[in-house]
Amino acid sequence: MEPCEIRASELIQFAHCATNALELPAISPDYTDPYSNYFIHWFGSIVLCVPDTLVVRQKVSLAGISNFVWFGRNTDSIEVASLHEVSRLLGQQ
Secondary structure: OOHHHHHHHHHHHHHHHHOOOOOOOOOOOOOOOOOEEEEEEEOOEEEEEEEHHHHHHHHHHHHHHHHHHEEEOOOOOOEEEOOHHHHHHHOOO
């Protein structure tokens, strides 16, 4: 897997655990890619922006989180959501 797919996999697992009230994995809270691999606030919801690769699409599908994932590289102005916010907000869905 490419490094961007590894980070996407970590965030996908985090989102899956948060939405299913499972123990959250310990992952780095840092978002290092300005175009992908982060959670954002989007019109009152949380969205996970990840690279658009076959590996990532398969992992999202298996995790059952397709309803709040955006695939691709984002160049729009966004409001990044911290992992703490994500765990709190996704846990309420």
